[in-house]
Amino acid sequence: MAKFTLGDVVKKEKTGFGTVRAIFLSKEGAQMYAVEKGGSFDFVEENRLSRHEPTELMN
Incomplete structure (x- = not known):
C-alpha cells in the first residue's frame, strides 16, 4: 500500500x-x-521520500 497519496x-x-x-x-x-x-517530473522510489510537514507561522 502506498505511503503517500x-x-x-x-x-x-x-x-x-x-x-x-x-x-x-x-x-x-x-x-x-x-x-x-x-x-517537471521526477520518478522517485518511496524510500527516498518523506512527508513534508508545513510550518505554522506565529503572530
Whole structure:
C-alpha cells in the first residue's frame, strides 16, 4: 500500500519539495511516485521520500 497519496507535498531526499502526481509499481515491483516540481517530473522510489510537514507561522 502506498505511503503517500495524490496531492501530498513530499520532501525528496536531496532535491527539495514536490507534489505527488502519480503512484505506480516499477518493473521490479518497487513502489514509485511521479513527483512534480516546477512543471517537471521526477520518478522517485518511496524510500527516498518523506512527508513534508508545513510550518505554522506565529503572530
